[in-house]
Amino acid sequence: MExxxxxxxCTGCGIGEALDVEKLKEAADYYKPKVLKTHEFLCSQEGVQVIKDDIENEGVNYIVIAACSMRVNTxxxxxxxxxxxxxxxNLREHVVWTQPPNDEKTQWMAEDYVRMGIVRAQNAEPPVPKxxxxxxxxxxxxxxxxxxxxALEASKAGYKAVLVEKSSELGGRVKxxxxxxxSRPPFDKPQEPTVDELIKAVEADPNIKVYTNTTVVS
Known part of the structure; x- marks a missing residue:
């Protein structure tokens, strides 16, 4: 696709006060995006609507958002x-919240972040579903x-299961x-292991295939 x-x-959260936004726009404009905009709060309903409108009206399908951390507002x-x-x-946490405001090196850092983000987007492709x-x-x-x-839960969910056990019998240490x-009320006395019930259920389940004396190798 094109x-x-x-x-x-985004110029909110101190970004606009700590950085020269016009220079950020110049750094981004070098890559000739069809749309280049600033907004005081991109994460607001109005800010997101700006992006949605450009998707609908301008056909934007590669979206670079220079704002807060990718860990938030997902x-x-x-x-x-x-x-x-x-x-x-991430201009907020990685730049303006950690570097001196209105500083030349901070500005350079922010501009580099914008450039790197655009280049990453240029080299990305939407995933193709299998x-x-x-x-x-x-x-x-x-x-x-x-x-x-x-294995039993997998079978209940409608899947086939292959159960591999390295020893000669099922049950593990509890066996x-x-x-x-x-594990049952009134919880006042030790109880007999219920692993035998699990083993019988597994062995009787047609969706589960059991291999004992078997190990998995790469």
């Missing part, structure tokens, strides 16, 4: 990843209580115990 770039620079800047490439440039039948067999390694339970900590 790459139509939109670069959006629900705000939520654009379909199969249709749009979104590159987040179509066709996918393998739905789940490998469970270990035939102890956890492995037995995992050798005569009593275990109580």
């Amino acid at each position: 790459k139509v770039f939109g670069v959006y620079i 629900d705000v800047f939520d654009f379909d990843p199969l249709k749009y490439v979104v590159e987040r440039v 179509t066709g039948d996918l393998e739905k067999t789940i490998l469970v390694v270990g035939g102890g209580v956890a492995g037995l339970s995992a 050798k115990m005569k009593r275990i900590l109580p």
